[in-house]
Amino acid sequence: MNTADLGLPVDVPSTALFTDQYELTMLRAALKAGTAERRSVFEVFTRRLPNGRRYGVVAGTGRVLDAVENFRFDPGVLGFLRERQIVDEETLKWLADYRFSGDIWGYPEGEVYFPGSPIMRVEGSFAECVLLETVILSILNHDSAIAAAASRMASAAGDRPLIEMGARRTHELAAVAAARAAYVGGFATTSDLAAGFRYGIPTVGTSAHAFTLLHDRERDAFQAQVETLGRGTTLLVDTYDVAEAVRTAVEVAGPELGAVRIDSGDLLLVAHRVRQQLDELGATDTKIIVTSDLDEYAIASLAAAPVDAYGVGTQLVTGSGHPTSSMVYKLVARADSADPKAPLVPVAKKSSGGKMSIGGRKWAARRLDADGTAEAEVVGTGPVPAELADRQLLVPLVRGGTVVAREPLDVTRDRHIAARANLPLSATQLSRGEPVIPTEYVHGRSGS
Incomplete structure (x- = not known):
């Protein structure tokens, strides 16, 4: 809308x-x-x-x-x-x-x-x-390129939702248009509030590594986020040691922890390890969200991984290699x-x-x-x-x-x-x- x-x-x-x-x-x-x-x-x-x-x-x-x-x-x-x-x-x-x-x-x-x-x-x-030539072409060429990339990513993701998070990788106004086009192409949400305000797209977002680094201990950062946003929040677990962070996250939020986000490393391997660890800690319903320069090929390679959602930025807002139609x-x-x-x-x-x-x-x-x-x-x-x-x-x-x-x-x-x-x-x-x-x-x- x-x-x-x-x-x-x-x-x-x-x-x-x-x-x-x-x-x-x-x-x-x-x-x-x-x-x-x-x-x-x-x-x-x-x-x-x-x-x-x-x-x-x-x-x-x-x-x-x-x-x-x-x-x-x-x-x-x-x-x-x-x-x-x-x-x-x-x-x-x-x-x-x-x-x-x-x-x-x-x-x-x-x-x-x-x-x-x-x-x-x-x-x-x-x-x-x-x-009207230039204004029509500038809109259709940009938005259709983003939507085509989004569609390919959505096909690769299957039933797993996609989060658009590319605002920091493009012009501020292009970011709003890109979020809109990504939604048309099959993305479920955006991190860009201007896109949410202008077009009614659902928005999401929790924290970055800076929030963890701000605190004296990773546990303190997790505690502050859970106390503020609730146990259903998503905790970023790869600032230091992933296994230790997952353990701390479940200790702080309990098995009701909404999700953990992984933003680096061998995502296929790390996702399997994190899923096993979450299940062993009793957090069987806690979801895993992966980010880190994903494109449709990377998403497809993770099809067999225990991943629940993908966050995509740079490759989406640049049309995954084809920024114009x-x-x-x-x-x-x-x-x-x-x-x-x-x-x-x-x-x-x-x-x-x-x-x-x-x-x-x-x-x-x-x-x-x-x-x-x-x-x-x-x-x-x-x-x-x-x-x-x-x-x-x-x-x-x-x-x-x-x-x-x-x-x-x-x-x-x-x-x-x-x-x-x-x-x-x-x-x-x-x-x-x-x-x-x-x-x-x-x-x-x-x-x-």
């Missing part, structure tokens, strides 16, 4: 300068040429998935909707553009009244995608659509004139070097096999085949400039779990491979 769902006040600044300068210079030139008001269709897609990934995850859609609503050129922003002489007075006048009034369609947040999937489609005049925002159709009734003409980049695109407004559907498992991502122009009519993926997000698709974050998280479960089993393999299903193109007449 977002802060509006929680009834919490949030001062959201203008997003208009989350823009590359060339978007404004294109606008200025189009206004002068008389082409700015031509009806246009832009699409967001990626030509390929990151190396070795089997599927992508759509995340950040809700943040895109917020950004579009707050894309306003207020006096301060206009003053900056005037002072830098980035655009002329005619363009400044046009920008002062800017409100996106077009339509946006897209894959619902949490859905999976593949190369060529039209993840988002923005329709309106060229002028109002071109300005390489999405692009391309003009795929435009009218020949500013007449609202003028038909759309497909357009596409034809250059070599792997950067070609396919013209025309696209639809997308996922074809299923006889068992109901996804077998192909079908992308086309023109009429949708009857057999795919009820499998279409694009849904309306904005109509006539008004957001029509806000939804609680838990809905997007559940959607992703369902979408991933609908893929072939090889989707969850961590070994390098091609997209788990192919993308097929169906070409037809692209109507207006």
Whole structure:
């Protein structure tokens, strides 16, 4: 959910300068040429998935909707553009009244995608659509990369919960977005309070090594924490000697101790030793949480270990080696004139070097096999085949400039779990491979 769902006040600044300068210079030139008001269709897609990934995850859609609503050129922003002489007075006048009034369609947040999937489609005049390129891409590229990494980690973790704890490893604002994307991808909680405040994500946290080092004895630190937070707290047991710390922890908290956290060493070996020791001390219900630079491979390697939860930071907020989704925002159709009734003409980049695109407004559907498992991502122009009519993926997000698709974050998280479960089993393999299903193109007449 977002802060509006929680009834919490949030001062959201203008997003208009989350823009590359060339978007404004294109606008200025189009206004002068008389082409700015031509009806246009832009699409967001990626030509390929990151190396070795089997599927992508759509995340950040809700943040895109917020950004579009707050894309306003207020006096301060206009003053900056005037002072830098980035655009002329005619363009400044046009920008002062800017409100996106077009339509946006897209894959619902949490859905999976593949190369060529039209993840988002923005329709309106060229002028109002071109300005949104950078802010849309910056959100979707970041959030989808984090969600994809989170999804792989969640698959590796199985039923064991994941804690997002990467705020100290990235920009403070990126940390909030990363926590949100991680939740969409399958994480259960976050340590970042700003993410909890803004999006309603459950938050957790107890203590660091500094708290133990502050006290004269490890026992004193454990005693202070238990007296403050209760016996159900999580005690960090690897500041000094793990075996001694586990013994002390149970002596202080009793068998009702909630959990111990291990943050260093050979986690597989240490976890087995700690589980045996806890059981021998009668703390059979005390859980074991492991942290320490985990990624999906490390989590998978701990599948046979007596671990109850994982805390992940650096590898999550950096996309586990792939911090961007390489999405692009391309003009795929435009009218020949500013007449609202003028038909759309497909357009596409034809250059070599792997950067070609396919013209025309696209639809997308996922074809299923006889068992109901996804077998192909079908992308086309023109009429949708009857057999795919009820499998279409694009849904309306904005109509006539008004957001029509806000939804609680838990809905997007559940959607992703369902979408991933609908893929072939090889989707969850961590070994390098091609997209788990192919993308097929169906070409037809692209109507207006």
